[in-house]
Amino acid sequence: MPNLDERGHLLTEQANPNSHNLDQLTTLELVDLFNQEDAQTIAAIAQARQPLATAVDRAAKALQQGGRLFYVGAGTSGRLGVLDAAECPPTFCSDPEQVQGIIAGGAGALVRSSEGLEDRADDGAAAIAHRHVTVLDVVVGITAGGTTPYVHGALQAARQRGATTVFIACVPADQVSAQVDVDIRLLVGPEVLAGSTRLKAGTATKLALNILSTGVMVQLGKVYGNRMVDVAVTNKKLHDRALRILQDLTDLSREDAGYLLEQSERKVKLALLMHWTGLGKEAGDRLLAEHQGNLRKAVTALKA
Structure with missing residues (x-):
């Protein structure tokens, strides 16, 4: 488990020299700065293309064999996982059980901050046990800074159960390591607002999850050409x-x-x-x- 008492060295916690005078910028300068910094999210996805492709292949194979895809996270990372999972049934007419989001604090944490709950590794492990994760399943742990105990607890429990594990973080492996099958690092650099990983880190994570779930559904035959031919006609x-x-x-x-x-x-x-x-x-x-x-x-x- 990563050392939670020393996080200042993490890439996601560093101060961005390009925004050192953020509180002195005009509104237009602030918008331009965000736009310039956000361009790094695209580059981060490109650099992670190989492990992303591997994650798609592993998850698609698992679901073809009757397995499930779980996203596990806390705070913004957890909300992004829940969002991606929730959008699969209407887009691809997939079974709601097939792709699931697990967030520290449960459903209430989607609309109210429950950041303190992310420090409980046992809760993450309990969430995996509660869903009876097996060797057929894939568990994706999402943590921008890489250190969230809830996520690491879930991944460790998933590995013990034989599930395929995937790690998505925005810090390099030499800062925070992870014993997983697929390791995805989205290195977007320091945030415009230091430490606020709902910004570039959150954007890059959303891009990665878009690719992961869509890529899986393409391989499952939910798409013909570029049309969502399994769309659920519900409105x-x-x-x-x-x-x-x-x-x-x-x-x-x-x-x-x-x-x-x-x-x-x-x-x-x-x-x-x-x-x-x-x-x-x-x-x-x-x-x-x-x-x-x-x-x-x-x-x-x-x-x-």
Whole structure:
């Protein structure tokens, strides 16, 4: 476990020389400075491309085998994990159990600061035990400064259970080490406001999680081309999106696309398969199931 009494050396705790006079800047100068500093988040993602790709592959394989993906964090890091997990079901029609966010302090910590709870490593371990994490699962520990005991406790417990472990931090490994399967370092440098890791560190973490969850869902066949063909049609906006996807990928009018969508019980992927192959709903469902829900593979197999 990292030494919690000596954190001043951490990259995320350093003072940024570019913002030494932050309180003296004009508003426009302040905005420009933030914009310049935020550019480092893109560079940090580029430098972490290999471990990010490995994390996507490991997580996709786990979920294909019936495993789950867990994000674990405290404060901003925890909220970002919960946010990414919450957005998977409406975007990809995934089972809410498939991708889960775990935050120190529970649901209440999403809207009210509970930073003191991050110091309890045992709570992190208990959260892993409560969810009955197994060898099939992937646990992603998120901690900008790399030292959060709650996250380290969760990762240690996950390793003991045989789960695949991933570490996302914004400090170099020589400052804080982690015994994990995949180690992702997003080195964005000191924050404009010293130590406020909800800024660049938070932005880089959100970018990384965007890539991780989307990459996993692509490999799970939730995407056709660049269209979210597993979108959950649960409101007017998503109903309109579903119709536009059908129209864009077929020669159907909006009215005919709407009819097809209803025939497929509002499942865009199934509607496309029915249109392209002439199969009925039940036969289309069976074909998709045979190919683990991958639309492209199902269509290709039928035409072979």
